[in-house]
Amino acid sequence: MASVSSNNEKPTQKWFLNDNLGSESVESAKIVVGIPTYNEEIAIGSVVTEAQRYADEVVVADDGSTDNTVQIARNVGATVIEHEENKGKGSAIRTLMQYTTDVNGVDSLVVLDGDGQHLPEDIPKVVEPVLTEECDISIGSRYVETDETETPLHRRFGQRVLDYLTMGSSGENLSDTQSGFRAFSPEAVSRLNLRTDGMGVESEMISEATDRELDIDEVPIDVRYEEVDGQTFNPFVHGLNVAAFVTKLIRDRHxxxxxxxxxxxxxxxxxxxxxxxxxxxxxxxxxxxxxxxxxxxxxxxxxxxxxxxxxxxxxxxxxxxxx
Incomplete structure (x- = not known):
């Protein structure tokens, strides 16, 4: 079960695109920003506040947090959907997609993490290819232009292993398959049939998109690791869980x-x-x-x-x- 609550106060500054992004139809697009969260009380307030500058609505899918994440998100004006218990990131993203399909006139759902690692100011850059119908799914990549980032070496090694495994399950050669910063067209939201509740959802999205013949594109984004609370789960355990899930995808699909x-x-x-x-x-x-x-x-x-x-x-x- 999930409960929905919202704050009646609207952000004082409406979403906008950079001037160089073009047409009036793009500028008037209706954008919903979705944030899956689990115990993100440190950063969620600032992430929601910044995201409101670029969205018509910010929706937080809280996956059973035991801290003040829900209260903080609601206080800064987000629509909050609460899971009674922790199910996993995949479950939270399915909740966001279901919510988007129930809202009329949404032109794109943008999903980003709530720990402050992603910069909401990159939302226009990530969503642009979807709004201009260049692709159905746009992935904000940390490595599409260069492999030199602030990503710790051990994490980058693990990410590359998962990139190759995901390529094996989907056939898509992408530079950052594990990025949680993504924009989806209404068609992608309605056609993706996600089943996993866990952290392998990013890889499953790519495999599902390939099966559904949805176009995927990558755009460069910046990330920050300093002064970020970090992952809720141990990165090594997280990597093993995702690798095991992607291996099952390869088994089932190929x-x-x-x-x-x-x-x-x-x-x-x-x-x-x-x-x-x-x-x-x-x-x-x-x-x-x-x-x-x-x-x-x-x-x-x-x-x-x-x-x-x-x-x-x-x-x-x-x-x-x-x-």
């Missing part, structure tokens, strides 16, 4: 790749070991029992994996045709 490649490796290694065992028996008359057992096990496992890859790939294709 079973021929996921099971077929290991099958070929197992068949190659097992077959080679079996031939070598037979060669040793012929030349030395010595039968290496363990070599034969290991090679047989590898070949059998490879055959089962290859059979699974073919069957699951066929099932996946049948389901895709049904959808």
């Amino acid at each position: 079973p021929l790749l996921f099971f077929g490649v290991p099958a070929l490796v197992l068949l190659g290694v097992g077959g080679g070991l079996l031939l070598h065992t037979a060669f040793l028996y012929q030349t030395t008359a010595a039968f290496h029992q363990w070599r034969a057992l290991i090679s047989g096990f590898l070949v059998l496992t490879g055959v089962v994996s290859l059979f699974s890859a073919l069957v699951l790939s066929q099932v996946r294709n049948m389901v895709a045709h049904i959808e």
Whole structure:
């Protein structure tokens, strides 16, 4: 269950675009900024206040915070949707998308994090490609222009691993698949079928967008790590959870790749070991029992994996045709 509350006070300064962004139709667009939060009381007030300068409405989807996040967001004029318990970022983003579909005339939903890492002043830059119909999803990337950012080295390494895994599940070659700063067209909001409740939602969005033939673009943004409260969850645990989820995406969306490649490796290694065992028996008359057992096990496992890859790939294709 989720409850919705709003403050009747409207921001004194209405959303605007930079002068160089063009047409009157773009300038009159209706923008909703959505912020998924969990225990973000330190930064949420300033993030909402700044975001109000660029939005017709700022909506905070609070995912069961136990601090003062809800009260602060409501006091500065945000519409607040509360989850009774913590479910995960994916659940909060689905709530924001559902809210947007219930509001008439929204031209774009912009989602950014509530910890102060993203700069609301970049909202016009991120939303512009969606409003001008250049793409359905615009991702604010920290690395699209350069790989040199303030991102700590260990985080950047983990992000690159997740980028490659996401590319494996979606086929999209993006520079910053884990960025939470994104703008969505109404079509993207209505067509994305997000299922995960957890932190893998960014990767799932990209895979879903590819399946739905939605266009994705990246625009450069700035981020800040200094004086930011930081992630609610341990970055290492967060990375492992996302990697596990994306691996499942690859398994479900590309079973021929996921099971077929290991099958070929197992068949190659097992077959080679079996031939070598037979060669040793012929030349030395010595039968290496363990070599034969290991090679047989590898070949059998490879055959089962290859059979699974073919069957699951066929099932996946049948389901895709049904959808």
